[in-house]
Amino acid sequence: MPINHDTSFLEHMPQSCAVQFLDRVAASGDREAFRFPRGEAWESVTWRQAGDRVRRLAAGLLALGLEPEQRVGIASSTRYEWILADLAVMCAAGATTTVYPSTGGDDTAYILGDSECRIVFAEDESQLVKLRDHRAELPALEKVVVFDASLADGDWVISLDALAELGDSYLATDPDAVDTVAKGIGPDQLATLIYTSGTTGKPKGVRTLHRAWVFEGEAIRAQDLLHEDDLQFLWLPMAHSFGKVLLSTQLACGFATAIDGRVDKIVDNLGVVRPTFMGAAPRIFEKAHARIVTMQAAEGGAKEKIFKKAFEVGLKVDELEQAGTSVPLPLKLQHALFDKLVFSKVRDRFGGRVKFFISGSAALNADIAAWFHAAGILILEGYGMTENAAGATVNHPDAYKIGTVGQPFPGTEVRIGDNGEVQLKGPHVMAGYHNRPEATDEALTDDGWLRTGDKGELDADGFLKITGRIKELFKTSGGKYIAPPAIEAKFKAVCPYASQFMVFGAERNFVSALITLDPDAIAGWAAENGKAGKTYTELVNDDAVKAMVGEYVDVLNAQLNRWETIKKWRLLDHDLTIESGELTPSLKVKRNVVEANNKALIDGFYS
The missing domain is CATH 3.40.50.12780 (ANL, N-terminal domain)
Structure with missing residues (x-):
């Protein structure tokens, strides 16, 4: 059955994300909008409650002198306050600049400096330290708003509540200020700068307009994919466009979202929240x-x-x-x-469910x-x-x-x-x-x-x-094209212990691979095979582990064309991490970094 390709919705889209949000608040005021963990329990807010908080924060940004399209950074993991901050920035006609909480100090400074952020929302002390350490490189940065109120100094660093109180004073003299500003935002006004983590070079700031985000949500709604009575579980990094598009979809469709960015809690949370859908990598x-x-x-x-x-x-x-x-x-x-x-x-x-x-x-x-x-x-x-x-x-x-x-x-x-x-x-x-x-x-x-x-x-x-x-495709010295992602995904499907599988062989006479294991999965295997307590490095050097992985490589090779088969491979003594620079914050492998770090090992396959 073909999907609905009716494009009549394009004529009736809200003009901006701000109007889209305020329209949703007006239409669904008493319905649940968000729920989020507070200690061991989950707290819930309605669209009206979220709308009131966003209006106060947006007015606070206007009180600080934020002008249309000026950038405001958010350096935080996925949580309810991230979404409040983002919606407030857009309702104040500013443009959100996103920073992964795992981004190092130098790159954080580069992103906030390149985007000329005037204000930054910072989650906790680890984010605040990066800003303090690089303050000299951020001449445009006038104010930091912290989610952890204990970090506020009342001067350069203020709390979320203090920003809301600034907004209260602003609204006392002009109660319709936020609605007036929101209605003045055009579809071609800048909504976000998201810096692609990129597998090479400095990150690039993608200029996304209000019309793009509004369109994404409205297109999902037009396809009848999701409805007001759905419940989303959201853990994806909001610094990533996938997380952002799920927010615009929520504004268009009106369903409730349970938010918790802690990846180690996903399975537990699914059992508690019982969502009807979730986005994931x-x-x-x-x-x-x-x-x-x-x-x-x-x-x-x-x-x-x-x-x-x-x-x-x-x-x-x-x-x-x-x-x-x-x-x-x-x-x-x-x-x-x-x-x-x-x-x-x-x-x-x-x-x-x-x-x-x-x-x-x-x-x-x-x-x-x-x-x-x-x-x-x-x-x-x-x-x-x-x-x-x-x-x-x-x-x-x-x-x-x-x-x-x-x-x-x-x-x-x-x-x-x-x-x-x-x-x-x-x-x-x-x-x-x-x-x-x-x-x-x-x-x-x-x-x-x-x-x-x-x-x-x-x-x-x-x-x-x-x-x-296209850049990852390579040709062997025998003239055969190899598509590494296809082979890599196949191995991760056959081997339940694999974390990463990286294929090499450009201009070489055969294909080789570097393999890392999932630390949790291999620890489980060790416990069942009389090797409990061994470190990750000890396990990857263990002959029984090498033999077990070798059997999975044989299973993979049986599914490949002769010229694609893995002739030589090695287990690395560590899994790839963001901190080591071998993964981007969105968990993509930086193939060139892994190759450079292991050049001698890969060259040894072919010597």
């Missing part, structure tokens, strides 16, 4: 899949046999249904039994998507980048193809350009890179299309399939 699904599979393997015996048989049946039923073939009655009965014994328990781990997950920010392995689908959990893969406000295509519950990233949003276009490059056009495309005209010219074609740098293909039904990053 593929790594979350890989880890969940690996955890469930290894737990069953540890049980062994009859339970493991039932588990394996259940997925064998589930995948077979899916295959028949997707081919439009009827499922034989004996298989149907088997499936119903396994649904009760196995699949319902898998669904319960995610709260038991999930209608679908949305996967984005990197490629999701089709085998992992099919495994979840067999358990009755639908993962809708989407595609986009910061340069197009995160959403360009998405699968739909009524129209999806596993292994693709779905069809284009209504009101947008996708084409395949030179070298098979995916190119995008529509109201969601950025206004360019901040202070980087040459980079902007490189990113946009003469006829106004955004070059994504991704290689892909469109099928007869308009579903897009991404086949790799």
Whole structure:
């Protein structure tokens, strides 16, 4: 069934994110808007309560002299206060500049300096220290607003409550100030500067306009994907465009959101919150899949046999249904039994009410998507980048193809350009890179299309399939092209202990790989195999671990073309981290950094 491509919504979109938010407050005042942890309990606020708080904070920013399109930074993890700050900035006609809490002091100073932030919201002492240490490099920075009130000094650093009190005084003389400012914001006014963490060079500030964010939310609403009675669980970094687009979607659709950015709490929180949907990066699904599979393997015996048989049946039923073939009655009965014994328990781990997950920010392995689908959990893969406000295509519950990233949003276009490059056009495309005209010219074609740098293909039904990053494709000395992301995702699907798998071999005569293991998963394996208490480094140097990983490499190689097979590989003595500079804050591998750090090791494969 094709999705709704009606574009009439384009004529009735709110003119800005500020108006979109204030309209939602007016329409849904008494409904729940947000819930968030306070100690061990969850606190809830209505749209009206959130609206009142945002108005006060926005008025506080106006009292500090914030002018249209001036930048305000937010250096914080994902939490309710992040969203209040962002909405207040936009309602005061400013432009939010996002900073990951894990970003180092030098890069934080570069981002806030390049964007000329006048005000910065800082989560805690670790963020405040970065600002103090680099104050000399931030001449435009006049005020810091801290979420932790104990850090306020009443001068350069003030609390969120103090900002709200400034707003109260401002509103006392002009009660309609925020509404007046919001109504004056045009669709082509700057809403955010999001700095792409980039795998090379200094980060670039993507200039995203109000119309882009408003469009993203309204396009999801027009596709009838989400409704007012849905409940989102939000943990994604709000400094990333994927998190931001989920906020604009919430404003358009009116559902409630439970917010907690602590990644180690995701599984626990899903059980408590019981959401109907959640956005996530593929790594979350890989880890969940690996955890469930290894737990069953540890049980062994009859339970493991039932588990394996259940997925064998589930995948077979899916295959028949997707081919439009009827499922034989004996298989149907088997499936119903396994649904009760196995699949319902898998669904319960995610709260038991999930209608679908949305996967984005990197490629999701089709085998992992099919495994979840067999358990009755639908993962809708989407595609986009910061340069197009995160959403360009998405699968739909009524129209999806596993292994693709779905069809284009209504009101947008996708084409395949030179070298098979995916190119995008529509109201969601950025206004360019901040202070980087040459980079902007490189990113946009003469006829106004955004070059994504991704290689892909469109099928007869308009579903897009991404086949790799053009820059990451390499040719062996034998002339064969290799797409590393496809091979890497396959390994993470077959090996539940893998964290990262990086493929190399440009201009070499065979393909090699560097592997890191998930510390939690391999610690579980060690406990079950008489090696409890060994450190990560001791485990990766253990012959039994090497033999176990080698068996998974053999399984991978059996699925690859002869020229793609991994001839040599090595386990690294550490997992990749943001702190080591080998991962971006959005958890993408900086392949060039990993390659440079391990140059001698990789060269040794070919000597």
